[in-house]
Amino acid sequence: WKNARFALKTWTGQETELGTLKTYTETRFDWLAKAQDYAGGFVSAGGTGVSLNFAWVQLGGFRVGKDESAWVTFSGYAGNVIDDSLVGYGGDFDTGVVQYYFDAGNGFSAVVSLEDGAGGNTVDSYVPHIVGGVKYTQGWGAISATGVYDSVWEEWGGKVRVDVNASDALSLWAMVNYGSESNVVHNSFKNWEGNWAIFGGGTYKFNEKTSFNAQVSYDEGKSLGVAANIAYNIVPGFTIVGEVDYINKATSDYRAVSSDGFGGVLRFQRDF
Structure with missing residues (x-):
């Protein structure tokens, strides 16, 4: 099995009168050489996927x-x-x-x-x-x-x-x-x-x-x-x-x- 991932992460930060205003995002781009179903059988020879794992705003x-x-x-x-x-x-x-x-x-x-x-x-x-x-x-x-x-x-x-x-x-x-x-x-x-x-x-x-x-x-x-x-x-x-x-x-x-x-x-x- 050969898998590859590119994770794009972004941060921002700004000081305010109510504390630090932050944002964070992480988007993952995945490639799988083989995909497997829950029964253990191979369902495809390759596959890709995109997921948004983090996207939040924080104040203080x-x-x-x-x-x-x-x-x-x-x-x-x-x-x-x-x-x-x-x-x-x-x-x-x-x-x-x-x-x-x-x-x-x-x-x-x-x-x-x-x-x-x-x-x-x-x-x-x-x-x-x-x-x-x-x-x-x-x-x-x-x-x-x-x-x-x-x-x-x-x-x-x-x-x-x-x-x-x-x-x-x-x-x-x-x-x-x-x-x-x-x-x-x-x-x-x-x-x-x-x-x-x-x-x-x-x-x-x-x-x-x-x-x-x-x-x-x-x-x-x-x-x-x-x-x-x-x-x-x-x-x-x-x-x-x-x-x-x-x-x-x-x-x-x-x-x-x-x-x-x-x-x-x-x-x-x-x-x-």
Whole structure:
């Protein structure tokens, strides 16, 4: 499989009497050498796609527009690996938001976000999905707690995450997710099997150019994911990442058939 992407990003910023006025957009143009349907069969020899992933306006701490859910972004993504969702941790990333972010300036921050969801999880009444979180950040790392209410499924979830800067070279993190309905495998915030899922990983910087990244994930449905890569910055703005992934989905109350396998990704990335 050979995939290519061009991501066009734009930023604006202006100081006003009510705080900094910002905008951000990101449009992705994708080309896929092969496209695959959910049954595992190839449906075409090639394909292209265009998606608007971000388009928001922010004044001070108030943000409105197209974004990723605060359920994912406030606590942080699941490590510096390419395939970070071998065991799902985020539900629907894309959503419309009306959001307020508060930064006390002493390491404490908080967020409240009213969201639309996406696809079959798009809100179907006047009640939005609701995300709230608190975080404390210092030189040693950070600790955060995030809660969410899904108004379509009328279910709730929560997560706790700890990040630790063990040294200048080594950073570690761990996260525990919980969803109130074990039989709902995919709602606006949950795409793991069962009630709970756990995640952990870290980054070790060998030098200014080379780093090792790893992630391990496991859920109540007995799905196990392991991902590890080496990222090498050849010259400023050009990075090569080689990654190996392993997934084992065991037979459980949520999955009648077990399956496992290895995969690999080689990424060439230019940022400018």
